[in-house]
């Protein structure tokens with residue numbers, strides 16, 4: 011899969027841009043704060059309809075402008091597909107093949123992208139929220155209906171937390187609504203948990219050989235999903251539902267006392283083990299980085315396996331963060347098969363023959379030159 015062309019109108023510090031891309035390696039080079047990440051972000055927004063940097067979409071619109079537009083032409087299974095995202099104070103529009111999609115879950119998944127930025131290097135040692143976000147984004151692009159269930163779960167969770175706060179402050183006495191919201195929450199929690207278990211199995215399958223190879227056969231990487239309820243990954247829907255129902259019943263008074271929902275996929279986590287030791291606690295910074303790189307490389311293979319084509323890879327300011335050996339492993343793995351975007355202030359920090367074949371784009375103050 012490739013992105014052939016990108017057009018930006020009033021996006022961040024770009025007033026108007028129209029660029030065509032090379033189907034192999036594209037290097038976006040420029041000083042700090044010139045707009046390199048903004049280009050990467052625009053490609054990401056075209057795929058996911060949201061930014062990887064901010065939940066506040068207003069920030070994406072050029073200052074003092076009414077709207078921002080990102081248009082892209084991608085090729086997938088030998089077909090050209092036009093995509094369009096328009097952001098304004100009125101909301102967001104997503105168009106696929108020039109047709110506006112009412113549900114974002116009908117849009118997301120058409121264009122597959124893997125982003126690798128410095129913050130992903132802390133996937134292993136960072137917060138559980140970072141890891142949950144990672145699972146949600148990846149699952150969302152291979153299974154668009156996951157986004158629907160996640161959205162419903164988050165909506166009900168918000169209502170339930172609000173009600174728990176009211177019950178805590180005794181502004182509400184009747185608990186009937188709490189039971190209704192609990193049942194609704196469980197319906198979506200079961201689906202999220204089931205799909206995350208399956209996704210983790212897939213991820214583990216692709217991560218193990220990659221990690222074994224990067225570590226020259228010295229390390230074995232394992233990934234475990236840690237839910238907030240005791241449940242086996244082979245449990246069926248009904249069993250998971252019963253486990254949640256019983257646990258919510260048991261925790262009812264405690265949740266009212268605390269004024270928040272204490273269990274569910276929004277509190278789950280994943281743990282990485284290298285040679286049976288928890289990498290977050292015991293791993294060196296190098297081992298944590300290698301684990302993060304393995305996950306990213308596995309993600310590319312996993313998407314290719316699920317979708318039938320390699321996703322586009324965005325390496326935002328990350329190559330120079332990797333040492334020569336990890337850089338080489340990454341670039342050798344993707345060479346010739348994955349359309350890649352690299353943003354950097356200086357190509358000198360990147361030593362690889364792959365870059366000799368790259369198309370260079372110079373970015374300066376919201377202008378791009380090839």
Ligand SMILES: Nc1ncnc2c1ncn2[C@@H]1O[C@H](COP(=O)(O)OP(=O)(O)OP(=O)(O)O)[C@@H](O)[C@H]1O
Pocket residue numbers: 021022023024040041042043044045046047048049068069070071072073327355
């Ligand atoms: N909504 C906006 N409207 C206009 N300009 C914006 C907007 N949002 C961000 N900018 C500008 O975009 C620039 C930052 O661009 P970007 O994050 O792409 O930098 P970069 O080239 O990747 O830099 P670095 O190498 O430091 O990461 C800044 O000059 C910032 O002021």
